[in-house]
Amino acid sequence: xxxxxxxxxxxxxxxxxxxxxxxxxxxxxxxxxxxxxxxxxxxxxxxxxxxxxxxxxxxxxxxxxxxxxxxxxxxxxxxxxxxxxxxxxxxxxxxxxxxxxxxxxxxxxxxxxxxxxxxxxxxxxxxxxxxxxxxxxxxxxxxxxxxxxxxxxxxxxxxxxxxxxxxxxxxxxxxxxxxxxxxxxxxxxxxxxxxxxxxxxxxxxxxxxxxxxxxxxxxxxxxxxxxxxxxxxxxxxxxxxxxxxxxxxxxxxxxxxxxxxxxxxxxxxxxxxxxxxxxxxxxxxxxxxxxxxxxxxxxxxxxxxxxxxxxxxxxxxxxxxxxxxxxxxxxxxxxxxxxxxxxxxxxxxxxxxxxxxxxxxxxxxxxxxxxxxxxxxxxxxxxxxxxxxxxxxxxxxxxxxxxxxxxxxxxxxxxxxxxxxxxxxxxxxxxxxxxxxxxxxxxxxxxxxxxxxxxxxxxxxxxxxxxxxxxxxxxxxxxxxxxxxxxxxxxxxxxxxxxxxxxxx
Amino acid sequence: xxxxxxxxxxxxxxxxxxxxxxxxxxxxxxxxxxxxxxxxxxxxxxxxxxxxxxxxxxxxxxxxxxxxxxxxxxxxxxxxxxxxxxxxxxxxxxxxxxxxxxxxxxxxxxxxxxxxxxxxxxxxxxxxxxxxxxxxxxxxxxxxxxxxxxxxxxxxxxxxxxxxxxxxxxxxxxxxxxxxxxxxxxxxxxxxxxxxxxxxxxxxxxxxxxxxxxxxxxxxxxxxxxxxxxxxxxxxxxxxxxxxxxxxxxxxxxxxxxxxxxxxxxxxxxxxxxxxxxxxxxxxxxxxxxxxxxxxxxxxxxxxxxxxxxxxxxxxxxxxxxxxxxxx
Numbered sequence: 001x002x003x004x005x006x007x008x009x010x011x012x013x014x015x016x017x018x019x020x021x022x023x024x025x026x027x028x029x030x031x032x033x034x035x036x037x038x039x040x041x042x043x044x045x046x047x048x049x050x051x052x053x054x055x056x057x058x059x060x061x062x063x064x065x066x067x068x069x070x071x072x073x074x075x076x077x078x079x080x081x082x083x084x085x086x087x088x089x090x091x092x093x094x095x096x097x098x099x100x101x102x103x104x105x106x107x108x109x110x111x112x113x114x115x116x117x118x119x120x121x122x123x124x125x126x127x128x129x130x131x132x133x134x135x136x137x138x139x140x141x142x143x144x145x146x147x148x149x150x151x152x153x154x155x156x157x158x159x160x161x162x163x164x165x166x167x168x169x170x171x172x173x174x175x176x177x178x179x180x181x182x183x184x185x186x187x188x189x190x191x192x193x194x195x196x197x198x199x200x201x202x203x204x205x206x207x208x209x210x211x212x213x214x215x216x217x218x219x220x221x222x223x224x225x226x227x228x229x230x231x232x233x234x235x236x237x238x239x240x241x242x243x244x245x246x247x248x249x250x251x252x253x254x255x256x257x258x259x260x261x262x263x264x265x266x267x268x269x270x271x272x273x274x275x276x277x278x279x280x281x282x283x284x285x286x287x288x289x290x291x292x293x294x295x296x297x298x299x300x301x302x303x304x305x306x307x308x309x310x311x312x313x314x315x316x317x318x319x320x321x322x323x324x325x326x327x328x329x330x331x332x333x334x335x336x337x338x339x340x341x342x343x344x345x346x347x348x349x350x351x352x353x354x355x356x357x358x359x360x361x362x363x364x365x366x367x368x369x370x371x372x373x374x375x376x377x378x379x380x381x382x383x384x385x386x387x388x389x390x391x392x393x394x395x396x397x398x399x400x401x402x403x404x405x406x407x408x409x410x411x412x413x414x415x416x417x418x419x420x421x422x423x424x425x426x427x428x429x430x431x432x433x434x435x436x437x438x439x440x441x442x443x444x445x446x447x448x449x450x451x452x453x454x455x456x457x458x459x460x461x462x463x464x465x466x467x468x469x470x471x472x473x474x475x476x477x478x479x480x481x482x483x484x485x486x487x488x489x490x491x492x493x494x495x496x497x498x499x500x501x502x503x504x505x
Numbered sequence: 506x507x508x509x510x511x512x513x514x515x516x517x518x519x520x521x522x523x524x525x526x527x528x529x530x531x532x533x534x535x536x537x538x539x540x541x542x543x544x545x546x547x548x549x550x551x552x553x554x555x556x557x558x559x560x561x562x563x564x565x566x567x568x569x570x571x572x573x574x575x576x577x578x579x580x581x582x583x584x585x586x587x588x589x590x591x592x593x594x595x596x597x598x599x600x601x602x603x604x605x606x607x608x609x610x611x612x613x614x615x616x617x618x619x620x621x622x623x624x625x626x627x628x629x630x631x632x633x634x635x636x637x638x639x640x641x642x643x644x645x646x647x648x649x650x651x652x653x654x655x656x657x658x659x660x661x662x663x664x665x666x667x668x669x670x671x672x673x674x675x676x677x678x679x680x681x682x683x684x685x686x687x688x689x690x691x692x693x694x695x696x697x698x699x700x701x702x703x704x705x706x707x708x709x710x711x712x713x714x715x716x717x718x719x720x721x722x723x724x725x726x727x728x729x730x731x732x733x734x735x736x737x738x739x740x741x742x743x744x745x746x747x748x749x750x751x752x753x754x755x756x757x758x759x760x761x762x763x764x765x766x767x768x769x770x771x772x773x774x775x776x777x778x779x780x781x782x783x784x785x786x787x788x789x790x791x792x793x794x795x796x797x798x799x800x801x802x803x804x805x806x807x808x809x810x811x812x813x814x815x816x817x818x819x820x821x822x823x824x825x826x827x828x829x830x831x832x833x
Binding site for chain 1: 696700701702705706708709712713715716717718719720721722723779780
């Protein structure tokens with residue numbers, strides 16, 4: 001009732017978005033009102049980012065309308081949306097790290113007096129902006145020396161300078177500590193009270209409850225719930241986000257547990273994870289769930305010798321010390337990165353060079369046997385169904401084919417223990433299914449497999465057992481029927497297990 | 506939106522470019538002076554190319570792996586000075602003969618290896634920029650050789666020099682030693698770059714060192730090895746160079762680092778790393794040496810403009826290289 005007192009400032013009406021043949025957003029609606037905070041929640045891949053990008057003019061909708069002050073608009077460029085007072089703050093900060101706070105705020109919009117910069121005016125204005133945000137950071141500080149929450153404030157100050165009426169924030173608290181989050185939320189409230197329309201996404205439902213006036217829940221590219229945030233509690237939100245049975249996307253589990261392959265105890269990666277302990281068996285798929293920033297990737301990068309780490313690690317019962325990636329590989333442990341474009345593949349090289357990079361020693365005595373490499377590529381193309389021309393650089397393959405190539409590359413070194421970080425990020429459903437089958441087959445061969453994933457369904461559908469991480473620690477273990485999305489969400493977010501569902505408001 | 510395809514046609518253009526430039530230069534030279542193609546002149550050009558060429562082969566690996574070494578010119582001067590000093594000191598004990606020459610050569614190779622190792626360790630273990638480390642060591646070696654020579658010139662003992670001279674002026678079947686050594690270094694370098702895991706790893710590291718690290722490549726060790734190899738090759742070049750003049754001073758090897766880098770780039774190796782070819786570097790060296798040679802043999806353009814023309818060629822080569830990857 002108090003909902004519709006104002007006209008929406010910025011809205012999407014029946015907006016769809018397709019990338020090639022795949023529609024990722026199905027006729028979605030959302031309305032942002034001045035002086036209200038709107039939370040957009042949903043699982044990864046639910047279409048949140050796409051909606052935000054369309055709202056901020058980064059991408060045009062395939063169908064439907066973007067309404068600004070009730071009138072349809074189409075932004076030809078980023079600059080146009082910004083000129084209309086719409087700002088999007090990315091999850092990764094978009095700041096020049098080596099410049100000062102003030103230089104960043106005014107970057108590209110410097111105040112001038114004649115030919116020279118008007119430093120006095122800029123100083124006064126940046127003090128005023130930071131003051132409005134109750135941020136006490138010195139404008140002369142270099143941005144790289146700031147905490148994450150202060151960087152967030154600089155981003156917001158930048159947006160304010162450009163007379164922002166709509167502020168869109170993509171997971172602003174993902175990289176913040178609890179205290180930093182509290183400060184940020186206070187300042188978002190201050191902005192709201194100034195009449196700004198705020199849209200933000202978060203995986204942390206307690207924040208949503210704390211700050212949101214309006215709420216939209218997305219699932220699989222469609223809106224599944226929309227209304228006032230106070231109508232739902234955290235459990236209901238989680239249920240609405242999840243609310244679906246796991247399809248036959250996943251191959252049947254054939255858990256024939258073998259001997260212990262990997263035993264980890266008291267394992268810590270300084271700054272990211274501590275007190276990690278678990279056991280992994282041959283023939284088992286162990287899923288690792290948890291929010292982005294919960295230390296999942298860092299823990300296993302530490303285990304693979306890619307980060308400094310301490311702790312007690314045993315492989316096949318023997319204590320091992322792994323300080324470098326090649327030492328891990330020598331012990332039969334390989335880590336398949338989540339970041340295939342900057343850490344997984346050489347984008348400007350061909351398929352053959354990429355395929356054999358990790359296992360090159362197998363193809364060379366004195367010289368690299370290029371014929372054997374070619375045979376290996378032929379085999380990998382068949383085994384992993386890699387499509388596309390072989391004469392192109394890997395950068396021009398599709399994401400799915402890149403992922404298959406990365407998989408083939410890692411398997412060429414024949415690891416006994418395989419850690420796969422985000423096996424299906426950014427690839428289509430058909431390729432996903434293939435990847436799941438590959439992973440299951442490897443487990444059936446008796447390899448020990450760890451799958452790290454942000455997609456809860458994937459973890460559940462694929463794993464024999466699930467560890468949930470939260471803030472650098474393992475917060476729980478789930479197996480069998482206990483492994484539900486609801487249970488994972490609770491462990492990942494630290495929501496109490498025993499809270500009865502009826503206890504609303 | 507077609508990203509850099511490795512289509513055969515484009516590849517051929519980048520392959521043909523430097524060869525074409527070399528052929529044009531040779532035709533030009535032959536037209537301008539009949540002596541240009543004489544055996545004497547060709548031998549002269551190749552021998553002169555050998556010093557820079559041997560160093561440039563090592564530089565090709567350093568640059569391909571995403572590094573840089575500015576210190577090679579001063580390193581050569583320092584190694585030459587040290588070699589002369591050790592040989593002169595050992596002369597009363599060892600006398601003139603093959604052993605003392607071998608001692609000198611061993612000193613040169615060891616000094617080069619240690620100098621390269623120091624550069625490499627500072628870059629890989631302490632994580633300092635290659636540009637900074639080698640800019641520093643460039644100054645240090647240059648200053649050390651000036652100090653060793655006490656501001657003047659270090660000269661090899663006359664009798665020793667006469668004995669050692671055939672290493673530059675002599676040869677096998679009419680081909681001088683520097684050319685033979687240069688050829689061996691090039692063949693080994695080409696094989697190493699093209700057909701071994703080491704060469705492949707160099708290109709992978711230069712292309713994206715994170716990917717190499719995540720692929721269990723021993724990034725630091727490979728990088729270190731490229732600098733060590735370059736240091737040893739500087740020692741080899743010095744062994745050939747000392748018998749030519751029999752002396753070392755603060756002016757020895759001046760600007761060699763830039764000539765070597767220029768040869769690598771003109772030959773088609775990417776300055777930012779990730780792609781390198783040794784035979785291209787050889788063509789680069791020949792192009793740069795030929796320009797000087799042609800200017801000396803003809804009076805069309807003053808030989809003093811040698812540097813200007815070389816500079817223009819270098820810039821042109823990089824412009825052509827950039828056109829290989831349109832629309833980044």
